Amino acid sequence: xxxxxxxxxxxxxxxxxxxxxxxxxxxxxxxxxxxxxxxxxxxxxxxxxxxxxxxxxxxxxxxxxxxxxxxxxxxxxxxxxxxxxxxxxxxxxxxxxxxxxxxxxxxxxxxxxxxxxxxxxxxxxxxxxxxxxxxxxxxxxxxxxxxxxxxxxxxxxxxxxxxxxxxxxxxxxxxxxxxxxxxxxxxxxxxxxxxxxxxxxxxxxxxxxxxxxxxxxxxxxxxxxxxxxxxxxxxxxxxxxxxxxxxxxxxxxxxxxxxxxxxxxxxxxxxxxxxxxxxxxxxxxxxxxxxxxxxxxxxxxxxxxxxxxxxxxxxxxxxxxxxxxxxxxxxxxxxxxxxxxxxxxxxxxxxxxxxxxxxxxxxxxxxxxxxxxxxxxxxxxxxxxxxxxxxx
Amino acid sequence: xxxxxxxxxxxxxxxxxxxxxxxxxxxxxxxxxxxxxxxxxxxxxxxxxxxxxxxxxxxxxxxxxxxxxxxxxxxxxxxxxxxxxxxxxxxxxxxxxxxxxxxxxxxxxxxxxxxxxxxxxxxxxxxxxxxxxxxxxxxxxxxxxxxxxxxxxxxxxxxxxxxxxxxxxxxxx
Ligand SMILES: Cc1cc2nc3c(=O)[nH]c(=O)nc-3n(C[C@H](O)[C@H](O)[C@H](O)COP(=O)(O)O)c2cc1C
Ligand code: SF4
Numbered sequence: 001x002x003x004x005x006x007x008x009x010x011x012x013x014x015x016x017x018x019x020x021x022x023x024x025x026x027x028x029x030x031x032x033x034x035x036x037x038x039x040x041x042x043x044x045x046x047x048x049x050x051x052x053x054x055x056x057x058x059x060x061x062x063x064x065x066x067x068x069x070x071x072x073x074x075x076x077x078x079x080x081x082x083x084x085x086x087x088x089x090x091x092x093x094x095x096x097x098x099x100x101x102x103x104x105x106x107x108x109x110x111x112x113x114x115x116x117x118x119x120x121x122x123x124x125x126x127x128x129x130x131x132x133x134x135x136x137x138x139x140x141x142x143x144x145x146x147x148x149x150x151x152x153x154x155x156x157x158x159x160x161x162x163x164x165x166x167x168x169x170x171x172x173x174x175x176x177x178x179x180x181x182x183x184x185x186x187x188x189x190x191x192x193x194x195x196x197x198x199x200x201x202x203x204x205x206x207x208x209x210x211x212x213x214x215x216x217x218x219x220x221x222x223x224x225x226x227x228x229x230x231x232x233x234x235x236x237x238x239x240x241x242x243x244x245x246x247x248x249x250x251x252x253x254x255x256x257x258x259x260x261x262x263x264x265x266x267x268x269x270x271x272x273x274x275x276x277x278x279x280x281x282x283x284x285x286x287x288x289x290x291x292x293x294x295x296x297x298x299x300x301x302x303x304x305x306x307x308x309x310x311x312x313x314x315x316x317x318x319x320x321x322x323x324x325x326x327x328x329x330x331x332x333x334x335x336x337x338x339x340x341x342x343x344x345x346x347x348x349x350x351x352x353x354x355x356x357x358x359x360x361x362x363x364x365x366x367x368x369x370x371x372x373x374x375x376x377x378x379x380x381x382x383x384x385x386x387x388x389x390x391x392x
Numbered sequence: 393x394x395x396x397x398x399x400x401x402x403x404x405x406x407x408x409x410x411x412x413x414x415x416x417x418x419x420x421x422x423x424x425x426x427x428x429x430x431x432x433x434x435x436x437x438x439x440x441x442x443x444x445x446x447x448x449x450x451x452x453x454x455x456x457x458x459x460x461x462x463x464x465x466x467x468x469x470x471x472x473x474x475x476x477x478x479x480x481x482x483x484x485x486x487x488x489x490x491x492x493x494x495x496x497x498x499x500x501x502x503x504x505x506x507x508x509x510x511x512x513x514x515x516x517x518x519x520x521x522x523x524x525x526x527x528x529x530x531x532x533x534x535x536x537x538x539x540x541x542x543x544x545x546x547x548x549x550x551x552x553x554x555x556x557x558x559x560x561x562x563x564x565x
Contacts, residue, residue, distance in 0.1 A: 070515065072520075075519060078519075148420075151420055168420055171458060230479055235521035266478075311515055
């Protein structure tokens, strides 16, 4: 049994069948009404993105499902692809109808190659059921989907780097604008949506925007999937309405008494106990990809930071200086802190560097990689300063 | 007529290009296939791919060097990738790493002399609730413990019996 109630309860293909009978503007209107925002991290409204791609003029348009899920601590897309692949493909087909696309690509990260066979089988069955291919369900809509396997690079989760990889290049992010909805794969308008965004879009088409809005808050509608790991009794994938508090989640997963919670993966923020009453929603703590890593009292926050900064140093594409050099400087800083050799003035310089990276980096990786460092310094200064001195 | 290893490789690549498409967007899938068959993408393979796609070999080289799953250097038949990200770290990846090094006699980043095993770190594999997690080629192992390491390696070694000849060609690519 799937842990994702909303997806399990969805009537198969109800959304697709409804969308096939609707006009393109009506589908986009329904998505806009629902208030669904992208679940890949950036939170861009799904209806808005479809609308841009629908209005772009081009012979070819692409629907690309971003299944590159690489944010540390995030694994909900893996579970969705394993247990609800049909819903994801249904969402892609609805998007295709909405924007007028004939070709879809599922970009699956190389680490998830074990899922390929299941996905290919599902696609084949959908072709046999006339849910893909020419003239889907007699509607006149033609659309098919292929699977593209990534080659092991976190940065390819960034939508323009993903497109670079599809085109046979190094996965180096492009300047935006132009956005993929105008200039995407091979120069054609492309919708890039997260796995969960597409599955939820299919549910919304099936049950209506009003139903979706009964969940969540006014600004953050609907439910969201959370990947929960770390020091808690019941790690796994959970579904919560947006607006849920950190404390509520900790209770549900058996992580009460945690020393800190990292929300949004390594790119996200480290939340101290004094803020557990805050809610996870676009208007409060940003969800990111919806990952929560729970840290118990025994954990050393500098271990955590070193692990994260190592990750960013490793995965930075190296194109721009703030990110390429900045992440290594922050990593060195963490090592200095561990050795008890970091002066307060140098720590302040490192924080200023982090703030510069947030502004000056070319893409979301460098813009968000200092978040964890800055939030740990802000909330756990007591723990990280004067290491050896205080213990000597 | 006797075919040299290079001729055979070139023929293989031409077939792949035929199958996957003679355009730049097929580059990554072509490279993945060569990597899978030969456990590396050597300079000769890069040259042939470049010629086939009408691009400079440096372009191919720059793509190969960018991605973690594409290698210019020869890799072992089994590439073991242990997750080093925080959740697996907190679940005990360090001890699994130590045992892997002990049982294989190599450190991370190295390949055994017989080219059977390569040991590498990887970043988050999306199995954070079941760590420590490990990937052996495409196969996943979760909740790996130091004791289980030996069993997993033995499982790999047993499959050599079946594919004993494949490896001979591995270093030629
Ligand atoms: C460094 C980086 C990594 C990203 N990784 C992913 C990812 O793994 N999956 C994903 O859906 N979006 C990822 N994104 C966000 C994408 O760029 C893009 O915003 C998203 O796929 C759009 O889909 P959505 O609007 O449905 O969320 C990443 C962004 C950055 C900057
Ligand atoms: S911010 Fe980092 S990952 Fe993004 S383009 Fe610059 S160097 Fe590359």
